[in-house]
Amino acid sequence: MTPGARVAAAITVIDLWLSGSDGLDRVLTAWGRANRFAGSGDRHAIADLVYDAVRRLRSACWVAGADAPGARAALIGSLRLDGEDPSAFFTGEGHAPAPPDPSEGPRELSDATEAIRLDLPDWLMEHLANASREALSALRVRAPLDLRVNALRSDVARARQLLAEEGIETVPGPLAPSCLRVTAGARKVARSRAYAEGLVEIQDAASQAAALASPPQPGETVLDFCAGGGGKTLALGAAMQGRGRLIAHDISALRLRDLAPRAERAGLTVECLGPCETASLAGVCDLVFVDAPCSGSGAWRRNPDAKWRLTPQRLGELVATQDTVLDAASQAVRPGARLVYATCSILSDENGDRVRAFLDRNPAFRLEGDPISLMPGPDAGDGFFAAVMSRAIRD
Numbered sequence: 025m026t027p028g029a030r031v032a033a034a035i036t037v038i039d040l041w042l043s044g045s046d047g048l049d050r051v052l053t054a055w056g057r058a059n060r061f062a063g064s065g066d067r068h069a070i071a072d073l074v075y076d077a078v079r080r081l082r083s084a085c086w087v088a089g090a091d092a093p094g095a096r097a098a099l100i101g102s103l104r105l106d107g108e109d110p111s112a113f114f115t116g117e118g119h120a121p122a123p124p125d126p127s128e129g130p131r132e133l134s135d136a137t138e139a140i141r142l143d144l145p146d147w148l149m150e151h152l153a154n155a156s157r158e159a160l161s162a163l164r165v166r167a168p169l170d171l172r173v174n175a176l177r178s179d180v181a182r183a184r185q186l187l188a189e190e191g192i193e194t195v196p197g198p199l200a201p202s203c204l205r206v207t208a209g210a211r212k213v214a215r216s217r218a219y220a221e222g223l224v225e226i227q228d229a230a231s232q233a234a235a236l237a238s239p240p241q242p243g244e245t246v247l248d249f250c251a252g253g254g255g256k257t258l259a260l261g262a263a264m265q266g267r268g269r270l271i272a273h274d275i276s277a278l279r280l281r282d283l284a285p286r287a288e289r290a291g292l293t294v295e296c297l298g299p300c301e302t303a304s305l306a307g308v309c310d311l312v313f314v315d316a317p318c319s320g321s322g323a324w325r326r327n328p329d330a331k332w333r334l335t336p337q338r339l340g341e342l343v344a345t346q347d348t349v350l351d352a353a354s355q356a357v358r359p360g361a362r363l364v365y366a367t368c369s370i371l372s373d374e375n376g377d378r379v380r381a382f383l384d385r386n387p388a389f390r391l392e393g394d395p396i397s398l399m400p401g402p403d404a405g406d407g408f409f410a411a412v413m414s415r416a417i418r419d
């Protein structure tokens with residue numbers, strides 16, 4: 025495909041996403057299936073164009089002269105924000121889109137409101153008043169790929185060497201000793217031997233750090249209450265050196281489906297419990313980890329469509345779920361043991377506010393130290409929050 029045809033395809037994908045309710049990933053996958061002529065290089069290039077434009081949807085549309093989100097404006101503006109001349113792609117020749125007309129900018133980004141410049145919905149600005157502008161700007165930029173070296177299978181030096189032999193270059197990553205940041209060959213990771221044999225997992229640096237907010241010890245009974253795909257479960261299991269009882273629970277049995285084979289690859293045994301199967305764990309766990317469902321605002325550079333779909337009503341629903349989940353999970357904590365509440369959110373509504381509300385409802389628990397509050401950044405990881413609480417020996 026020509027560069028212009030790739031831009032045209034990216035416009036089609038964003039159009040479909042804007043007019044439907046599916047996530048961007050699904051729309052992209054469906055487009056790829058319906059357009060088999062596009063090779064993997066084309067599909068990757070189109071995905072990059074799409075994600076770059078959606079991450080910066082408001083600012084891109086602004087510099088393309090549009091006051092409302094639109095796919096064509098998003099692409100024109102996104103190219104401009106990257107210092108490219110859109111006319112080089114919008115040629116009208118072959119499958120390329122028609123050339124930009126004078127109503128399509130350029131317009132100075134410095135004339136836009138702060139919410140537009142930061143690519144955030146207007147209503148969210150007051151919720152983010154305490155977040156630094158650098159952290160919010162980081163959400164407009166493509167995220168790096170981080171790996172967690174699985175100590176049960178390898179050490180960091182050996183994992184780096186094996187990855188390098190397959191053309192995947194890494195440097196030591198931030199926030200966690202097991203973190204490697206991929207600097208070249210990111211697209212080869214999922215097909216690499218190191219990945220297939222469980223030496224490394226794909227996991228953001230901040231997620232790795234959050235999993236170790238209260239490091240589990242070998243021999244402990246550890247419950248990952250919102251285990252989902254199991255990223256934290258595997259990190260917890262590695263910290264336990266594979267010894268003890270590791271239990272994964274989620275309200276969605278479907279989301280736990282891939283955990284058993286992932287755990288086996290990582291050299292771990294995990295008990296998987298479906299919804300409402302935790303009654304037998306009441307008061308027995310040494311550590312209960314709650315990676316609560318949240319807005320995902322700390323990871324919006326990876327999932328930029330989520331930020332445009334979040335509404336005040338949805339945030340309210342999430343907050344109510346977080347309270348319910350934390351109350352339910354706390355039942356499994358043994359007297360004297362730990363409860364960790366974590367989110368990949370940067371909104372205090374979902375973080376400190378939830379912990380304070382929980383402690384007010386549950387006087388048997390108290391906060392241990394200051395919560396970890398990680399903000400997204402080029403040399404950091406995603407935004408993440410983790411608070412460690414402990415249950416009194418006697419209620």
Ligand SMILES: C[S@@+](CC[C@H](N)C(=O)[O-])C[C@H]1O[C@@H](n2cnc3c(N)ncnc32)[C@H](O)[C@@H]1O
Binds near residue numbers: 251257315317
């Ligand atoms: C942030 S995701 C977990 C990600 C996962 N821990 C990881 O590291 O890959 C939140 C999870 O909470 C689950 N969830 C939502 N409501 C729940 C509930 N009431 N009880 C338990 N899990 C719930 C969701 O199905 C989802 O898998």
